[in-house]
Amino acid sequence: MNRTEEFQELRPLLFSIAYRILGSVSEAEDAVQETWLRWDASRTEPASAKAFLSAVVTRISIDVLRSARVRREEYVGPWLPEPLLTDTTGTYEDPARSAELADSLSMAALVLLERLSPLERAVFVLREVFGFGFPEVASAVGRSEAACRQLAVRARRHMDEGRPRFEADRGERAELAARFFDAVHEGDVDALRELLAADVQVVGDGGGRAPQAAKGVFGAERVARHLASVLPVLAGIGVTYETHEVNSQPGAVFRDRDGKVLGAWALDILEGRIQTVRAVSNPDKLRHVGPVADPWAVVREVGRARRERRLPED
Incomplete structure (x- = not known):
C-alpha cells in the first residue's frame, strides 16, 4: 500500500x-x-x-x-459546534464505528469538551x-x-x-423524533407538550449572523408554544425541512424555498422526552452542508407576508 x-x-x-x-x-x-x-x-x-x-x-x-x-x-x-450530518453518503465518520462513537460526537458532548x-x-x-x-x-x-x-x-x-446520557434504543429515538417534527410542523402545542421534558430548553447559535432567542427558551410550556409558532410560519413562505441524523442524534436540516440551507437542529432525547433542541443558524457554520440561505432575507419575507395577511400573527 x-x-x-x-x-x-x-x-x-x-x-x-x-x-x-x-x-x-x-x-x-x-x-x-x-x-x-x-x-x-x-x-x-x-x-x-x-x-x-x-x-x-x-x-x-x-x-x-x-x-x-x-x-x-x-x-x-x-x-455550538458546526453540525455534522452522520446519515448521509460521504459522511466523514467511519461507518463501522459510528454507533460506538456516537455519544462522543453529539453536540452535548462537544459543548462539554x-x-x-x-x-x-x-x-x-x-x-x-x-x-x-x-x-x-x-x-x-x-x-x-x-x-x-x-x-x-x-x-x-x-x-x-x-456527561450527556441519551436514549439507548435508536428505534425509539427515531420514533419520538418523528412525532416531534410532525407536531412542530402542525403547530400542535398539546402534542409537543407531551413530548418535552419539564426542563427542556432550546439553545440557538446564530453567532450574530442570524436571528436567535437571546438566552434560549426554557420549560415545556414556553418551548412548546415557541416551536409551534415557528415552523407553520416558515412553511408559509416555502421553508421546508428534512430529517437527518445530526451529530449521531435525531435532527433536521431546514431549507428556504430555493433549497438553500437555513439551519440545522439536533435533539437530545432521554427517558422518552426531548431534553434539548440545539439549533444552528449561523450561515458560517452551515456551508459544508450546502449553499446557505440569507436568514435576514427570510425574516424580511415573513414580515412582508404578514403585512399582506398571508401569514397568521404570533
Missing part, C-alpha cells in the same frame, strides 16, 4: 479526531489536508502510519484550537474516545506520559460532571 492509499484509509479517523478537538467541520477538513501535506513531504517511514498521522493531526488541531478559543470568547450568543483546555481536550479525545495508549498520546501532544495521565484524569472529571 502506498502513502496515498494509507492516508485515504486513515482519513475518517483523522477527521474524527480533528472534529472532536475543534468542533468545526471546516477547520477539521483543513487540519486533515495539512496533515496530508506534511505526510507527503516527509522523507521518514514511521513504524505506524496510524500513530504518525494521528499525532500530526492532533498537533495541528491543538494549534488551531488555541487561536479559535480567542474568537469563541468574543462570539455573539451561545456557541469546550470546557477543557486544548491539551486536556486532545488527551481526552485520543485516550477516552479512540483508545490510544499513553505512549502514543504523549507523543502526539508533546508531553510526558505522567503529564498525560494527569491531563486525562482532569478531563474525565470535568466530562463526568456533565
Whole structure:
C-alpha cells in the first residue's frame, strides 16, 4: 500500500479526531489536508502510519484550537459546534464505528469538551474516545506520559460532571423524533407538550449572523408554544425541512424555498422526552452542508407576508 492509499484509509479517523478537538467541520477538513501535506513531504517511514498521522493531526488541531478559543470568547450568543450530518453518503465518520462513537460526537458532548483546555481536550479525545495508549498520546501532544495521565484524569472529571446520557434504543429515538417534527410542523402545542421534558430548553447559535432567542427558551410550556409558532410560519413562505441524523442524534436540516440551507437542529432525547433542541443558524457554520440561505432575507419575507395577511400573527 502506498502513502496515498494509507492516508485515504486513515482519513475518517483523522477527521474524527480533528472534529472532536475543534468542533468545526471546516477547520477539521483543513487540519486533515495539512496533515496530508506534511505526510507527503516527509522523507521518514514511521513504524505506524496510524500513530504518525494521528499525532500530526492532533498537533495541528491543538494549534488551531488555541487561536479559535480567542474568537469563541468574543462570539455573539451561545456557541455550538458546526453540525455534522452522520446519515448521509460521504459522511466523514467511519461507518463501522459510528454507533460506538456516537455519544462522543453529539453536540452535548462537544459543548462539554469546550470546557477543557486544548491539551486536556486532545488527551481526552485520543485516550477516552479512540483508545490510544499513553505512549502514543504523549507523543502526539508533546508531553510526558505522567503529564498525560494527569491531563486525562482532569478531563474525565470535568466530562463526568456533565456527561450527556441519551436514549439507548435508536428505534425509539427515531420514533419520538418523528412525532416531534410532525407536531412542530402542525403547530400542535398539546402534542409537543407531551413530548418535552419539564426542563427542556432550546439553545440557538446564530453567532450574530442570524436571528436567535437571546438566552434560549426554557420549560415545556414556553418551548412548546415557541416551536409551534415557528415552523407553520416558515412553511408559509416555502421553508421546508428534512430529517437527518445530526451529530449521531435525531435532527433536521431546514431549507428556504430555493433549497438553500437555513439551519440545522439536533435533539437530545432521554427517558422518552426531548431534553434539548440545539439549533444552528449561523450561515458560517452551515456551508459544508450546502449553499446557505440569507436568514435576514427570510425574516424580511415573513414580515412582508404578514403585512399582506398571508401569514397568521404570533
